[in-house]
Amino acid sequence: MIVYAKQxxxxxxxxxxxxxxxxxxxxxKKMAEAGKKTAIIEKRLVGGTCINDGCTPTKxxxxxxxxxxxxxxAxxxxxIISDVNxxxxxxxxxxxxxxxxFKGSAEDGIEETKGLKLYMGEASFASEKEIVVKGKDGTTETLTADLIFINIGAKTIIPEIDGIEEIDYLTSTSILDLEEIPEHLVIVGGNYIGLEFGQMFSRFGSQVTILEQSPVILSKEDDDISKAVTEFLAxxxxxxxxxxxINHIGWKGDRIETTITSGKKDKKITATHLLIAVGRAPQTQHxxxxxxxxxxxxxxHILVNDKLETNVKGIYALGDVKGGPAFTHIAYNDYTIVYRNLIENTNLSTADRPVPYCMFTDPQLARxxxxxxxxxxQKLDYQVAVLPMKNVARGIETNETSGLMKAIVxxxxxxxxxATILASEGGEIMSVLQMAMQGGITxxxxxxxxxxxPTYTESLNNLFMKIHQ
Known part of the structure; x- marks a missing residue:
């Protein structure tokens, strides 16, 4: 336990x-606008991962x-386009x-809000409602409050692989600093982040190799979805x-050599760059x-109830730090629940809220x-409707025929x-079905x-024709 001197x-x-x-x-901003004297503490960049090195730059x-x-x-x-660079x-x-x-807009919003003070530094608890903020210059300030909200997000997990600390690996943050296209990029991790980066750099001109420890990529998705994604990436x-x-990672001259066993076969992969994309962990250690x-x-991960309050009254956790679905839109919804409950006296909870998400490969994977x-x-009595995108008029007309639409009824x-929509603009199609689900539409x-x-949404007629002839 860290003990701080009393101030x-x-x-x-x-x-x-x-x-x-x-x-x-x-x-x-909302707490301050409601008349509460409010402080917000940020150790790195206002806007968090999404704006600075997540959703915004990657998309x-x-x-x-x-x-x-x-x-x-084309x-x-x-x-006919003769050359693409x-x-x-x-x-x-x-x-x-x-x-x-986007970051400037967030900063301006904080600065222009009366009753709101921004502290740049790393926060840690000294006692139940007492926060110490350590600035980059080493100075500290101590703040107290009756209400404390933790929204510190997550960071890249670095797996324990023999030799990994000896090489200059990339993360989803540092890879955004590259100014030259990698000749050969190896990606450790075959899930959402790794696949987005893999396809992106492949299209930029890199040779891309993906290493996934599970039997399939996207192991949380249905097998037919995983297979379809594998096919269009291949x-x-x-x-x-x-x-x-992965048995070992090390240098071979000025290149990175990864020694792996895939199935029963051993092989070595030599590449110019290596990206670690195996998942993220909460930043609670400090x-x-x-x-x-x-x-x-x-x-x-911080444990919370369905009102997002921890076991300590008056302390809440929002976003990725609490575990569960790690999406920007879920973090934002967390804010609306907490704010409306505390300020507008509603009785909202996280129970049974919809959890949509979208992987921005091309085609998009939306769920x-x-x-x-x-x-x-769950042993439910259900029916399945599947429609390949090669049978969708809009997809044929626009030459976007990879993927499929799938619904569980x-x-x-x-x-x-x-529903799972693997299609061009899959996220938009999925959102139509989400609204149908929320409205009880059959x-x-x-x-x-x-x-x-001809729209993509029109093809939902054909999707559900599989159930209603």
């Missing part, structure tokens, strides 16, 4: 928010990668400019290795939660509700239990619904 010049606030991410910033760069890919395949549409510095400059704009000449054990009594699980595997595990009520109503032609 007599403590600053008291009504509310303290630790972390200026996608839940922290709007919550801090901007993915858009550049898609433009390069479409230019190369001849299929009768458009990628200027990664310019790609990065554009992404950085968007990050700067079609872009991305080398996917599953059932992999909070010294032992000083305030807040409980965590074995992984360091809402139950997968077929989950429905089967309650056999008795005809209500939609879940698959039969969608089957016979009227949608504008």
């Amino acid at each position: 007599t010049d403590m600053k008291h606030y009504d509310a303290i928010i630790i972390g200026a991410g996608q839940a922290g910033v709007p919550l801090a 901007a760069m993915i858009a550049s990668a898609k433009a390069a890919y479409q230019a190369r395949k 001849s299929e549409l009768g458009i 990628v200027d990664l510095k310019k790609v990065k400059k554009r992404a950085d400019s968007i990050v700067k704009m 079609a872009e000449k991305i080398d996917i290795n599953t059932d992999v054990k 909070l010294h939660l032992e000083n305030c009594g807040v409980e965590t699980d074995e992984h360091g 809402i509700g139950l997968s077929e595997r989950e429905a089967k595990a 309650d056999a008795k009520t005809d209500k939609i239990l879940g 698959s039969e109503q969608i089957r016979y619904g009227i949608f504008a032609h």
Whole structure:
């Protein structure tokens, strides 16, 4: 336990928010606007991971990668482009400019909010409602509050692999600093982050090798979805290795050599760059939660109830730090629940809220509700509707025929239990089905619904035709 010296010049606030991410910033502003004297503490960058080195820059760069890919395949549409070159510095400059704009907006919002004070530094608990903020210059300030909200997010997990500390590996943060396209990029991890980066750099011109320890990539998805993603990535000449054990990583001259066992075969892969993308862990180790009594699980995630309050009254956790779905939109929804309950006296909870998500490969993988595997595990009485994108008029017309649409429907009520959309603009199509689920609309109503032609959403008629002939 860290014991801090008592200070007599403590600053008291009504509310303290630790972390200026996608839940922290709007919550801090709203608390201050409600008349509460509020402090927000950020150790790195206002805006959190999403704005600075997550959603915003990666999706901007993915858009550049898609433009390069479409230019190369434009001849299929009768458009001849003789040469396609990628200027990664310019790609990065554009992404950085968007990050700067979003981050600046967040900073301005904090600065312009009366009753809200920003502290730049690392926060840790000295006691139950007492926070020490250590600035980059080594100075400390002590703050107290009756309400404390923890929104500190997560960081990249670095697996224990023999030799890994001896090489210059990349993370999802540091890879965004590259200004030259890797000749050969090895990615450790075949899930959402790794696959987005893999396809993006492949389209920029890198040779890409993906190493995944599970028998398939995207092991949390249904087998047919995993297979379809594997197929379209392989079609872009991305080398996917599953059932992999990494035995050693080390230097071979100026290159990185990875020794693996895949299935029963041993092989060595020599590459110029290596990205670690095996998952993320909560950043709770420096909070010294032992000083305030807040409980965590074995992984360091802060435990909360369905109102997002910890076991210590008046201390809340929002976003990735509490475990569960690690998505920006979930963090933002956490903020709305906490704020409305505390300030507007509502009685909202996280119980049974929808958890949509989207992987921004091309085509996109979007999910809402139950997968077929989950429905089967729960022994539900369900029906499955599947429609390949090669049978979707809009996909054929735009030359976007990779992927499929899949929905799980309650056999008795005809209500939609879940959907997975692997398609161009899959996230937008999924959102239509999410609204149907929230509104209790049946698959039969969608089957016979009227949608504008020719749109992707119109193809939901055909998807549910599999159930309602």
